[in-house]
Amino acid sequence: QVQLVESGGGLVQAGGSLRLSCAASGRTLSSYAMGWFRQAPGKERQFVAGITRNGGTIDYAMSVKGRFTISRDNANNMGFLQMDSLKPEDTAVYYCAARVYEFGALSRRYEYNYWGQGTQVTVSS
DSSP states (O other), rough: EEEEEEEEOOEEETTOOOEEEEEEEEEEGGSSEEEEEOOTTSSSSSEEEEEESSSOEEETTTTTTTEEEEEEGGTTTEEEEEOOOOGGGOOOEEEEESSSSSSSTTGGGGOOOOOOOEEEEEEEE
16 A cells, blocks of 8 residues: 655745645555545535546646646656645645546546545635
8 A cells, every 4th residue: 555645735825836745655656546635624525636647647627727737756656736826715635645546537536545644725815
């Protein structure tokens, strides 16, 4: 199995940028598709972005498309989420996740097998 640790969250003004990192240990990250999800207080955890094992397929939630960029560095067992043009509604705890199943929609939360502990992102207006 793989262990995931997120970092890079923080407080930023609207319009600013943050880069989240996801460090994997245990099994090599290249064995998994990866996703980023977020959860705001009182709301369900929602899909943000996903990427297949070799990066050949990427998907984004409509709310972040054009502002966020997901990437991965399999050689260093790292995943990233570059967040630009941040809005107050992006405020949430952001989670990195990995799944064994390579095929199908990357947005399916229940198909992810492993999760990090989350990192808080707060965007002030």
